Amino acid sequence: MTISLVNQAHNNIANYLSEGDIAVDATMGNGFDTLFLAKQIGEAGKVYSFDLQAAALHTTEQRLSKEKLLHRVCLIQDDHSQLSAYLTKDDVHSIRCAMFNLGYLPGSDKLLQTTPNSTLQALESAIALLAQPGIISILAYTGHTGGREETESVKSWAKTLPKKQYEVTIQIPSATKNSPPELILIEHL
Numbered sequence: 001m002t003i004s005l006v007n008q009a010h011n012n013i014a015n016y017l018s019e020g021d022i023a024v025d026a027t028m029g030n031g032f033d034t035l036f037l038a039k040q041i042g043e044a045g046k047v048y049s050f051d052l053q054a055a056a057l058h059t060t061e062q063r064l065s066k067e068k069l070l071h072r073v074c075l076i077q078d079d080h081s082q083l084s085a086y087l088t089k090d091d092v093h094s095i096r097c098a099m100f101n102l103g104y105l106p107g108s109d110k111l112l113q114t115t116p117n118s119t120l121q122a123l124e125s126a127i128a129l130l131a132q133p134g135i136i137s138i139l140a141y142t143g144h145t146g147g148r149e150e151t152e153s154v155k156s157w158a159k160t161l162p163k164k165q166y167e168v169t170i171q172i173p174s175a176t177k178n179s180p181p182e183l184i185l186i187e188h189l
Contacts, residue, residue, distance in 0.1 A: 005183040008171060009137040010036055012185055013097050016135045020044035021096035024087075026080035026122050027051065027114060031060030033099045038069040041096075047073045048087060050080045081118040084125035096134050098126040102150055103141040113146065116153035123157060127186070132165075136186040143179035151182055158186055165189060 010033075017023060019042035025034045028051035037047045051057060057075050064070040076086055080100070087095070100122070102114045126136055140151035158168045171183040 024098040025049040031063040081121035094131040138184040
């Protein structure tokens with residue numbers, strides 16, 4: 001049985017998160033990763049979740065409310081490149097993990113999508129705050145316009161991280177389609 005890249009990301013992240021941790025969902029989308037993180041960090045933890053689109057916040061708020069976990073999450077309607085400003089404002093000095101699901105909000109305007117520049121800025125902010133041990137997961141979709149360019153930018157950036165401090169793993173599923181997504185995991189050792 002093949003495990004999805006989303007499930008692989010969740011399984012890896014679950015190994016790092018504990019009660020009271022702070023986590024970031026840099027690309028909220030429909031809120032599935034935000035919900036996953038909110039369940040992992042317990043009552044004492046906090047999830048900061050970002051998306052540009054009001055529809056993403058609305059869907060995620062409903063999903064969290066249904067599970068009675070909204071109080072564990074700070075929903076932010078802004079670009080993920082601004083994550084450092086919000087965490088600094090809340091006096092957050094470290095995070096245990098950050099999740100990125102690159103591309104566009106499923107079912108929405110495909111012209112509104114993550115970009116290499118904003119994603120790299122967000123990754124720089126996340127890595128600067130990443131606790132030791134800590135993890136960043138990036139699920140990069142390559143099949144849409146700009147997706148391959150963004151994925152390659154992220155992989156090039158990840159390769160510049162000091163190997164003594166960070167382990168970078170890239171998982172590409174067996175090609176069942178022309179442009180399969182890629183999972184990039186960055187672990188702060």
